[in-house]
Amino acid sequence: MTRDEVIRRLRCVEDDLRAHGVSALFLFGSRARDEARPDSDLDLFVDPADEGSFGLAAFDETYALVERAFPDIPVGYSTRDGLAPIFRPYIEREAIRVF
Known part of the structure; x- marks a missing residue:
């Protein structure tokens, strides 16, 4: 999967991620450099909209949303x-920055 394909798929879950408190999503690593191999993982970090309210539950929910969008990675x-x-x-x- 190319970098552009990854970004397109991540943008498909943007509304759901934002609804759970994510203000920005970033891609890094081999997929950001468009150097991914078939066994490469997907490296992401987020900026929460509100640090104080982005607890473990919100983190887990947003992680699960991304995981479901990339079931084989x-x-x-x-x-x-x-x-x-x-x-x-x-x-x-x-x-x-994806969004």
Whole structure:
């Protein structure tokens, strides 16, 4: 699946993700670079609309929405604040904003 195909599919769940508190969704890693192999995962991070109300339930619900959109691809999913501090600058630099 190409980067553009991934982005199109992610945009299909945008309304549902926003309804659960996601204000922005970013793609990074091999799929963002359009270098994915058949066994590559899907690396994403989100910015919540409201940090205070984006708890574990909202995180799990939004993760499940993305997982259902990509049933055959393992999904790596985090909030921006959940990214490992040592990798965060590199991830943010290469990330593509989906919405």
